[in-house]
Amino acid sequence: MSKLVIGLIVFLWGMLVANASSQSGIVTSIQVRDDGLHWIYLNGARDERPACASGQVYWMIKDENSLYGKSQFSLLLTAYAAKSPVSIIGKGSCTRWGDGEDIGTVQLR
Known part of the structure; x- marks a missing residue:
């Protein structure tokens, strides 16, 4: 029974990670709003985005504070x-x- 639960957790974690996207390129725009919202645009190809971001190309800093x-x-x-x-x-x-x-991660090249 515990192997089944562990297997299910590993499977679900893999599904979450598989939906994350990545992109490499040059930062073309940084936007900061007065409420602290930060969003960034890069040039370069981006792989498949999660469903929640399928219509946009920008990246968000989750917690700017x-x-x-x-x-x-x-x-x-x-x-x-x-x-x-x-x-x-x-x-x-x-x-x-x-x-x-x-x-999730930023790597300066």
């Missing part, structure tokens, strides 16, 4: 200023904004 959110913004701003390529791996969710995928 957290340490990781500030770090993500700092890396993205640095990449924008230097025109350096980045890679973004999504979370497969649209928590911060209903149709923008949350950023």
Whole structure:
């Protein structure tokens, strides 16, 4: 019985991770709204997006007030200023904004 539960959990986790998208390219635009909302556009191909973000191409910083959110913004701003390529791996969710995928990882190239 416990093997079945563990197998189900692993399967469901795999489904969640499979829905996350990724993209590599140059940051073309960074938008910040007065309520703290941060969203980013990259050029370059993006693989399949989760259903919640299927109609949009931007990325969202999930929590701009957290340490990781500030770090993500700092890396993205640095990449924008230097025109350096980045890679973004999504979370497969649209928590911060209903149709923008949350950023999970930012890699400065």
